[in-house]
Amino acid sequence: MNKYFKLIYGGLAALITLTSCNADPDAETDVPSPVTPVQVTHVADSSLxxxxxxxxxxxxxxxSFVKANINGYIEKANTTTGQKVGGGQKLFTLITKEARSIGNTVNKLDPGFKFSGISIIRAEQGGIIVQVNHQKGDYVQDGEALATISNRNSLVFLLDLPYELNQIIKQNGNLTVMLPDGTSLPGAVSGTMPAVDSLAQTQRYIIKVPAGKDIPEGLIAKVTLSKLSHSNAQVLPKSAILANETEDEFWVMxxxxxxxxxKVxxxxxIENSxxxxxxxxxxxxxxxxxxxxxxxxxxxxKVKIQQ
Incomplete structure (x- = not known):
């Protein structure tokens, strides 16, 4: 009987030994959760x-087009491209071909006749001469353009606005035109063209700026339009906002x-920088x-707040 119990006890001891030998040394044990050091802030109210x-x-x-009023030759030309002229300033002197050929002869025969055949062409309005079509000695016909003058007071900036943004132009009556040299001009929307570009789907708006500054035609400037405005917005620093990979879900901690x-x-x-x-x-x-x-x-x- 004692021998029988000894065999049982021996088998149990061997089983316990084998079980302890087969135990996984890498078995999971309870590990405390990591604590992340963080910095915190509070929401604020701001205008955005x-x-x-x-x-x-x-x-x-x-x-405006300066045009000849007779058929004849240009005897004098007081114009150059880029020249500033005032209203009524003399630009061209024309002489008819008849006066050029026989005028002096007629005057010699009868000095009291005072035949000259000369016509003086003046600028109708002040501005800048942007094109000169003829020079001294050219023969021109009645009504032919001699030069082109841009009215300095008609300076505008043309803004091509995407049609989907046409509603925001109403809330931007007064705006700022920023020139490439860093200077800015106050502007105001004065009108629009009643047509849309079929390819770009943009509508052209006219921005009137103060006259007096010499600005070349074709200069590209920047115009900033207010799209949306909130006067009492709940804001957080950009670093507080987290997003997923597709940036269609946002949260804060x-x-x-x-x-x-x-996670909330x-x-x-609205956001800025x-x-x-x-x-x-x-x-x-x-x-x-x-x-x-x-x-x-x-x-x-689990976190720990750092000051």
Whole structure:
């Protein structure tokens, strides 16, 4: 009997030994959760606006043509391209071919006749001569264009606005035109063209700027239009807003106590280079939102606030 019990005890001891030898040394053990150091902030209220920047091209809407009023030769030409002229300034002197050939002979026969055949052409309005078509000695016909003058007071900038943005132009009556040299001009929308470009689907608007500054035609400037504006927006630093890979879902990590952060989905609004508007949910001013150390941490993560 004792021998029988000895065999049983020996078998149990061998079984226990084999079990302990086959135990997995890599078996999982309870490991404390990692604690992430973070920095926090609070929501604030701020005025935010969203803008769209477009290009506008300078142009002179009014151009006058200096034309010959007789058939004859240009005896004098006081014009050069780029010259500023005033209203009534003498530009050309014409002489008929008859006067040029026999005028002096007639005057010698009868000095009291005072036959000259000369016509003086003056500028109808002040501006800048942008084109000169004829020079001294050219023969011209009645009504032929001698030069072209751009009216300096007709300077505008032409803005081609995408038609889907045509509603925002109404809230941008007064705007700023930024020139390539860094200077800016105050502008105002004075009209629009009643047509849309069939390919680009843009509509042309006329921006009137103050006269007096010498600006070449065809200069490309920048015009900034206010697209959306919120005067009392709930904002957070951009670093507080996290997003998925496709950037169609956004969230923040909010502290529910001094050591636990939870994931809260948010809806973004207007943003700039520093801050982002949070449309929903509405946070309390006392809520603590993580701004540093929030990337990659899981919901209900353990954190430690750093000052």
């Amino acid at each position: 606006s969203e803008y769209v920047e477009l290009s506008a091209v300078s142009a002179y809407l009014e151009k 909010k502290l529910i106590n001094d050591s636990t952060a939870v 989905k948010v809806k973004k609004g 520093r801050i982002t508007e949070v449309l929903s949910p509405r946070f309390s001013k006392s809520d603590r939102i993580i701004t540093s150390g929030n990337y990659g941490i899981a919901d209900t993560a």
